[in-house]
Amino acid sequence: MIYLRLFFEFFKTGLFAVGGGLATLPFLYAISEKTGWFTAADIGDMIAISESTPGAMGVNMSTYVGFSVKGILGGIIATLGLVLPSILVIIIISRMLEKFKEARIVQKIFYGLRPASTGLIIAAGIGVAMETFLPGSKITSLQSFLDFHWERLLLAALLFFAIQKWKKHPVIYIAIAAAVGILFKL
Known part of the structure; x- marks a missing residue:
């Protein structure tokens, strides 16, 4: 059952994280809260490892989480869950885009996806910054400000x-x- 959950969580992430590896971060924070497989602080470590190793950041992070949860098979399943939506969407879009690429609605869709991916990346960046500069808390008092x-x-x-x-x-x-x-x- 854990393998199915790993696949499903990363399938959702791969399906909706428009904009690349950093856009997966809000989804990783949600997975962290929902499953407890890793902490918010672990995400900062995952980013550092994913950025310093070959490969796409989102793929590296899904592999890391899957491996830490259920070993090699978990890493493979989480990674497949993350990349499968992209493969399916690319196949569908490539077949349709050639036919409809000049259509006004298609241009509007892509116009709307750009700010959506930017917003996801900004939200993720703020989350990483908060965990980096003020781990585990928020600035609520002079003491927490001094702990920054x-x-x-x-x-x-x-x-x-x-x-x-x-x-x-x-x-x-x-x-x-x-x-x-x-x-x-x-």
């Missing part, structure tokens, strides 16, 4: 500006962030 991880925000800002200025390979920035984390135990 300012050093992590500084590192994120420095990396952001370095990426904008030098545009090196992302692995370089990941390695730098990991080294800083080791040195300063952020």
Whole structure:
């Protein structure tokens, strides 16, 4: 039964997460709350691992969750659940799009999907930022404000500006962030 649930949860994620790997994050938070298979803090680790390993982020995260829940078979089933909707939708759309790509309604649908995927990515980014800078809580008092991880925000800002200025390979920035984390135990 757990295999079916793994497949179904990631099938839903794959079906509705329009916009790529980051768009799967709101769904992962929902799976976390609903199933308890992993915590919100684990999602930050999954992002770091998924971004630093080859492959698509959403696929890597589904494989990670499936494997941690039910081993190799769980990883395979969760991954299949995530990618199957894309395969089915691509087959359907490719057959229909050639026929209807100039249709006004199709253009309007794609116009509406762009802000939807942007909204999902922004919501996911805010969730990851909150868990990174203020793990497990929200700013509700002066003490929680003081508990805010300012050093992590500084590192994120420095990396952001370095990426904008030098545009090196992302692995370089990941390695730098990991080294800083080791040195300063952020």
